[in-house]
């Protein structure tokens with residue numbers, strides 16, 4: 001391929017990613033019971049459940065959940081939840097049953113926490129970017 005074609009293709013990909021990011025419409029449902037326990041938010045098929053006692057979501061939290069929604073799309077939802085649970089179990093063993101440490105090290109969470117403060121991340125993110133977080137970078 002010529003340089004121009006590669007450049008055009010790159011441009012196309014950048015624009016495509018921005019378009020995809022615009023499709024993410026986050027619906028947040030504030031309620032009294034879901035999610036249970038100390039979890040702040042639960043993203044179910046792109047709808048976020050937040051207990052009212054935690055207050056309104058801030059832009060970083062919304063960005064975090066938007067990243068999860070993109071992960072869910074590319075893993076066709078079922079794949080996301082399956083992988084999430086299996087990786088959590090693997091991390092539990094890896095981190096000697098420290099539940100919080102296991103949760104923060106699920107690659108979906110690593111990607112979301114690492115980039116939630118970057119408001120441009122969602123529109124620049126490469127598909128399946130979470131795969132890069134399977135191994136710890138540090």
Ligand SMILES: [Zn+2]
Pocket residue numbers: 064068108109112
């Ligand atoms: Zn998360």
